[in-house]
Amino acid sequence: xxxxxxxxxxxxxxxxxxxxxxxxxxxxxxxxxxxxxxxxxxxxxxxxxxxxxxxxxxxxxxxxxxxxxxxxxxxxxxxxxxxxxxxxxxxxxxxxxxxxxxxxxxxxxxxxxxxxxxxxxxxxxxxxxxxxxxxxxxxxxxxxxxxxxxxxxxxxxxxxxxxxxxxxxxxxxxxxxxxxxxxxxxxxxxxxxxxxxxxxxxxxxxxxxxxxxxxxxxxxxxxxxxxxxxxxxxxxxxxxxxxxxxxxxxxxxxxxxxxxxxxxxxxxxxxxxxxxxxxxxxxxxxxxxxxxxxxxxxxxxxxxxxxxxxxxxxxxxxxxxxxxxxxxxxxxxxxxxxxxxxxxxxxxxxxxxxxxxxxxxxxxxxxxxxxxxxxxxxxxxxxxxxxxxxxxxxxxxxxxxxxxxxxxxxxxxxxxxxxxxxxxxxxxxxxxxxxxxxxxxxxxxxxxxxxxxxxxxxxxxxxxxxxxxxxxxxxxxxxxxxxxxxxxxxxxxxxxxxxxxxxxxxxx
Amino acid sequence: xxxxxxxxxxxxxxxxxxxxxxxxxxxxxxxxxxxxxxxxxxxxxxxxxxxxxxxxxxxxxxxxxxxxxxxxxxxxxxxxxxxxxxxxxxxxxxxxxxxxxxxxxxxxxxxxxxxxxxxxxxxxxxxxxxxxxxxxxxxxxxxxxxxxxxxxxxxxxxxxxxxxxxxxxxxxxxxxxxxxxxxxxxxxxxxxxxxxxxxxxxxxxxxxxxxxxxxxxxxxxxxxxxxxxxxxxxxxxxxxxxxxxxxxxxxxxxxxxxxxxxxxxxxxxxxxxxxxxxxxxxxxxxxxxxxxxxxxxxxxxxxxxxxxxxxxxxxxxxxxxxxxxxxxxxxxxxxxxxxxxxxxxxxxxxxxxxxxxxxxxxxxxxxxxxxxxx
Numbered sequence: 001x002x003x004x005x006x007x008x009x010x011x012x013x014x015x016x017x018x019x020x021x022x023x024x025x026x027x028x029x030x031x032x033x034x035x036x037x038x039x040x041x042x043x044x045x046x047x048x049x050x051x052x053x054x055x056x057x058x059x060x061x062x063x064x065x066x067x068x069x070x071x072x073x074x075x076x077x078x079x080x081x082x083x084x085x086x087x088x089x090x091x092x093x094x095x096x097x098x099x100x101x102x103x104x105x106x107x108x109x110x111x112x113x114x115x116x117x118x119x120x121x122x123x124x125x126x127x128x129x130x131x132x133x134x135x136x137x138x139x140x141x142x143x144x145x146x147x148x149x150x151x152x153x154x155x156x157x158x159x160x161x162x163x164x165x166x167x168x169x170x171x172x173x174x175x176x177x178x179x180x181x182x183x184x185x186x187x188x189x190x191x192x193x194x195x196x197x198x199x200x201x202x203x204x205x206x207x208x209x210x211x212x213x214x215x216x217x218x219x220x221x222x223x224x225x226x227x228x229x230x231x232x233x234x235x236x237x238x239x240x241x242x243x244x245x246x247x248x249x250x251x252x253x254x255x256x257x258x259x260x261x262x263x264x265x266x267x268x269x270x271x272x273x274x275x276x277x278x279x280x281x282x283x284x285x286x287x288x289x290x291x292x293x294x295x296x297x298x299x300x301x302x303x304x305x306x307x308x309x310x311x312x313x314x315x316x317x318x319x320x321x322x323x324x325x326x327x328x329x330x331x332x333x334x335x336x337x338x339x340x341x342x343x344x345x346x347x348x349x350x351x352x353x354x355x356x357x358x359x360x361x362x363x364x365x366x367x368x369x370x371x372x373x374x375x376x377x378x379x380x381x382x383x384x385x386x387x388x389x390x391x392x393x394x395x396x397x398x399x400x401x402x403x404x405x406x407x408x409x410x411x412x413x414x415x416x417x418x419x420x421x422x423x424x425x426x427x428x429x430x431x432x433x434x435x436x437x438x439x440x441x442x443x444x445x446x447x448x449x450x451x452x453x454x455x456x457x458x459x460x461x462x463x464x465x466x467x468x469x470x471x472x473x474x475x476x477x478x479x480x481x482x483x484x485x486x487x488x489x490x491x492x493x494x495x496x497x498x499x500x501x502x503x504x505x506x507x508x
Numbered sequence: 509x510x511x512x513x514x515x516x517x518x519x520x521x522x523x524x525x526x527x528x529x530x531x532x533x534x535x536x537x538x539x540x541x542x543x544x545x546x547x548x549x550x551x552x553x554x555x556x557x558x559x560x561x562x563x564x565x566x567x568x569x570x571x572x573x574x575x576x577x578x579x580x581x582x583x584x585x586x587x588x589x590x591x592x593x594x595x596x597x598x599x600x601x602x603x604x605x606x607x608x609x610x611x612x613x614x615x616x617x618x619x620x621x622x623x624x625x626x627x628x629x630x631x632x633x634x635x636x637x638x639x640x641x642x643x644x645x646x647x648x649x650x651x652x653x654x655x656x657x658x659x660x661x662x663x664x665x666x667x668x669x670x671x672x673x674x675x676x677x678x679x680x681x682x683x684x685x686x687x688x689x690x691x692x693x694x695x696x697x698x699x700x701x702x703x704x705x706x707x708x709x710x711x712x713x714x715x716x717x718x719x720x721x722x723x724x725x726x727x728x729x730x731x732x733x734x735x736x737x738x739x740x741x742x743x744x745x746x747x748x749x750x751x752x753x754x755x756x757x758x759x760x761x762x763x764x765x766x767x768x769x770x771x772x773x774x775x776x777x778x779x780x781x782x783x784x785x786x787x788x789x790x791x792x793x794x795x796x797x798x799x800x801x802x803x804x805x806x807x808x809x810x811x812x813x814x815x816x817x818x819x820x821x822x823x824x825x826x827x828x829x830x831x832x833x834x835x836x837x838x839x840x841x842x843x844x845x846x847x848x849x850x851x852x853x854x855x856x857x858x859x860x861x862x863x864x865x866x867x868x869x870x871x872x873x874x875x876x877x878x879x880x881x882x
Contacts (some may be wrong), residue, residue: 306768327771336769347762354755358770361755371751442649 003065004029004191005050005081005160012045015412020044020056022217027160032192034180034206034220036199036236038459042215043195044086047162050193051083052076070207082157084149086168092138096120096131100152103129111391115491123154128184140266143174150181161185162193168293170269179205195293197236197370199229199496211235213245233291233492237461247445250282250469254317256370256453257303262312263477264298272298274314274477278455280422285444285454287468289461292494295477296340296457300426304336315421332358335420335452337411339427341404348400350453352392353381355399356414405436412443423454429463441467461488461495539871546607546867549859556853571851574837575846584715584728588800590831592809593734594737595792596746596816597823597830598881603785605748605825606761610782612661613789614813615683616654620790621797622687623653624803629695629707635707642709647736654784654790657683660747662782666775672782680813684806686704693806702805712736714800718846730800738831739790745827757781789813810841818861 005027006328019042023071027033035043052070057439061068063079070076073083075133090099097116101107107116107265117133124131129147135143146166153161159483167175182205195200202209203224211232217236257280266272272295280286290296301307303314305326314322316332329336338344348353357377360366365376376407381395389411392402399407406427415423425444429437443469448454458464473481473494481494555565562720576586603610624646627633633645668842688701695703715728729813748754760767760774767774792812800806823829840853869875 304769305771324771325771326768327773330771338769340765343763344765347759347766351760354758357755358759358766361752367752370753372755374750507770 001031003027004063005239007050008044008060008062009047010049010056010061011054011078012049012054018215020049020212020365021191023059023215023218024210024220025050025210026221027191027193028208029191031173031207032186032205034194034196034202034209035212036232037095037212038197038236041212042235043197043212043486044164046212047083047164047193050076050081050160050357050433051162051387052081053083063290072503077156077158080157080230081162082156082158082160082252083100083162084146084153084164084166085423086164088145088149090137090145091147094170095115095134095136095138096140097133099137099148099223100155104156108329118237120151120155123151125229127154127188128181129154137303141174142169143177146170146174146178147181154185158190160191160193164195164197165197166194167196167198175201199232199236199481200478202232203229214438227497229498233461233496237459247466250284250448252284252469254282256282256317258313258315258457259303260307260313260314262302262314264302265311267300272300272477273349275472276477277478278472278482279457280453280455282421282453283451284446284469285448285456285467286456287464287471288409288455288456289491289495290474290476291469292459294474296474297426298477299474300336300424300455300457303329303422303424306333326429331501333418333421335359335415335418337408337415337423337425337428339430339457341407341411342400346399348409349398351396352390352399352410353395354387355410356395359414359418365478379459384413384417385396387417389400406438408436408440412440414445416447416479420447420452423452425454425456425458427458428456429458429460437463461491465491524877526875526877528875530561542867542870543864546863547860550647550856550863553863554852554856558852563852568852571846572843572856575843578726582842584730585666586835586838587730587734588838589841590834591731591737591799592792592796592812593733593815593819593834593837594734594741594831595795596689596812597819597834598737598741598816598827599785599787599789599792600816600820601823601825601827601830602748602788603781604761604820606757606777606781607764608665608778608782608785609673610658610661610785611673611817612657612677612679612813613785613792613816614809614811615676615680616657616786616789617793617813618683619653619657619786620650620686620689620793621808622683622793623649623651623790624710624797625690625706626693626712629703629804635709636638637709639713640711642707643712643798644794646710646798649740649789650790651787651792652790654736654793657785657790658782658784658786659779662779665782666778676782687804688806688864690775691806692851695804697803697831705803707796710798711802712795714799731795731799733795733799735845736795737792740791741827741831744788750829753780789816796856811818815841818857822861822864826866 003026007023007025010020010023011018023046025046035047037043045054049056052073052075060106063081086257091102091127097113098118100120101116111484120131120133131144131147131151137148139363140148152160166178170178185192194202194206206224207220207297208223209219209232210217210221213236257278259276259278261275262269262276272328276299288296288299298307302309305321305324305328308323310320313320316334317411319332321328321332342348357366357380361372366373368381378395379486382388385392385395388409390413391406396507399410402410428444429440441463444454456468471484471486471491472479473484473491475495484491484494522712524844552567558565558572577583596617599613599616600610602642604862627646627649632649633642657679660679661672664670664675665672667762693700699802712731712733714731719726748757756767756772756777758772760772762776765775793808796808797804818835819830837857840857844853
């Protein structure tokens with residue numbers, strides 16, 4: 001077989017994390033090779049190494065059989081490898097042609113735009129990419145902008161095109177367009193690396209699939225025909241080592257959270273939630289299973305008042321909180337462990353103390369009229385630091401200096417110590433090491449015993465299977481199953497849009 | 509074939525490379541040490557420039573120090589120069605703490621002066637009113653006018669997302685033009701571009717007013733505005749670092765998404781903080797005309813509002829540090845009149861600022877020179 005690109009033993013570290021560990025990857029000429037994995041599995045890192053942006057600590061890249069070393073993306077492009085990032089690198093106020101020519105040696109001085117406009121149109125026709133060369137970027141839809149990025153690479157004579165989550169920003173019909181383009185590029189002899197965490201897309205577009213989990217390859221070069229979504233989900237999510245958590249039966253009480261037909265849009269104004277009905281009772285953990293990007297983030301945000309709903313009702317203990325404020329949710333006792341610890345959950349340059357008082361600073365004993373009682377704040381912070389074993393030199397340490405696990409403890413300490421009536425836990429163990437995961441899970445269980453209603457959103461199916469008293473499955477913004485039996489195969493199918501029936505029978 | 513070219517290219521590369529990693533710790537002594545070394549390096553660089561243009565750097569530095577801090581008299585003048593800087597520096601620090609880039613302190617300063625002048629010239633207080641009443645009403649008016657000049661960019665940013673850098677900058681010119689309208693037209697004194705001198709009740713008391721009791725104070729120009737400025741800086745510090753509101757401001761400044769998550773209203777604070785910032789700068793304008801100029805005229809500020817931006821940064825956005833930094837800058841401004849060429853103290857100001865801002869990188873990152881590995 002003709003391997004155009006081979007990556008051998010690639011290891012890439014960042015301070016405190018190993019993004020890729022001894023990873024091998026092969027790309028054949030004329031194939032669409034999907035790189036599948038969860039968020040943070042190391043897919044993008046591996047490909048940025050191939051695109052010449054990162055230099056690996058160990059390992060070699062072979063292009064057409066020769067070892068290659070890249071000092072910049074330009075070196076990679078010289079060897080015919082180009083990458084399109086999730087966030088486009090286009091100049092909004094310039095035209096399509098200007099953007100494509102940007103940074104090239106030709107044209108030298110005079111732009112002769114109309115001449116190049118024709119060239120762009122020609123290449124566009126060749127690959128089935130419809131573009132208007134003299135349109136300004138800001139006038140284009142996201143799908144069209146993506147086409148410009150592809151064209152940019154084709155114009156540079158790229159043979160290998162790496163696309164990082166290309167569908168995450170697209171509407172469904174745009175995805176169909178993109179897939180057509182990718183196929184016509186293959187027909188012209190190009191090769192494509194398709195980074196994704198969406199199983200159904202990978203199954204429909206890829207010739208071969210390589211799966212990464214926590215920086216390591218779990219399956220290399222398997223063909224879609226020889227596998228199933230359930231198997232892929234398993235390889236992607238994996239089974240982590242879990243400790244013996246004593247999970248007793250729950251005694252659900254009153255309904256605390258009730259969602260009635262809630263719909264909402266994502267940041268791109270596309271529907272993210274479609275008529276969600278959901279109830280969470282006190283003293284129970286409801287686990288929301290689903291592949292990332294199916295509306296879980298939006299679900300968390302509408303309950304905590306950070307996002308508006310387009311329709312439906314949200315009730316907490318019978319009180320309507322629909323489209324009120326984040327403050328209202330906090331006042332009704334909703335605690336929130338956010339998905340994004342650094343960008344939402346904490347203020348990185350403020351001290352641990354300042355981060356711990358974030359939800360309580362308005363109330364006594366921290367608030368004394370308009371002043372903040374620093375002694376009370378420090379007492380509280382010191383107490384929480386000890387109780388939740390936050391490892392840091394002092395309570396004055398800025399949280400940006402904490403490790404992921406300790407940062408999560410700061411957030412947990414803050415949220416759980418408020419004795420919430422409802423706890424929204426979004427990906428509470430993502431990216432943590434095994435010990436920290438156990439600690440977080442114990443805290444969630446303790447909180448359940450204390451009578452909180454808990455909504456647990458996790459991409460770790462295993463985690464949901466262990467902790468949740470009731471499991472619901474979310475797919476494309478809809479709750480497709482409520483109270484499913486804890487059967488991984490069945491849930492895996494539901495998560496990827498299947499009915500969950502045939503596989504379940506086989507396993508049984 | 510292509511791979512050989514890239515490997516030959518690498519054999520030419522420099523054997524050492526800079527490795528920059530985020531710091532995971534930051535000892536207490538690090539920040540003062542880094543700042544100190546930065547200022548020291550800046551002075552060395554300034555000395556090199558002075559030597560290159562044929563001056564004697566040691567004599568130049570000694571002269572600057574003498575001209576600004578050499579005697580009670582010049583030190584008093586330094587404090588007079590420092591007074592408006594404390595106001596504008598504090599004004600900028602408050603806004604910058606929330607990452608609101610108010611570069612309109614200059615205009616807000618002018619508006620404060622205008623507001624205070626209206627009190628006198630439009631007869632809001634009578635000429636016979638006591639000093640306390642006159643000054644109090646002037647301060648309130650100055651604060652209101654300055655706050656209004658902060659409210660406009662604030663509401664535009666909060667409601668429409670208009671960039672406050674542009675609006676605060678442009679409002680400066682509107683403020684200048686507005687003041688010009690009054691001094692060229694309405695209140696022009698005999699055709700000159702200035703108003704009449706205010707009555708004594710509108711003057712801040714000066715140290716020299718006490719010369720009868722304390723002869724040493726004779727000729728000292730430091731006025732009560734300095735005390736006022738220090739008090740305002742302390743209050744601003746208390747608000748920022750000890751009040752609930754200040755906590756919200758710092759939280760929004762560091763991470764607006766976290767602030768939103770904590771249930772804090774960002775739009776409301778945008779308006780309020782820009783108003784507070786404008787109010788403080790406006791008080792500076794009032795203090796300057798009441799303490800130094802005693803009338804409204806075109807040249808009431810050689811750019812105090814813009815220097816305030818630099819001062820706020822040098823003081824690391826801490827109003828308490830604004831006070832000593834302003835005194836230092838007041839000294840440099842004063843020395844600028846003594847030293848030829850007058851650009852030298854400005855040059856030094858610029859280099860110090862540059863070095864201090866550049867030195868921040870050492871607080872956040874560990875920078876090491878390492879041998880390049882194959």
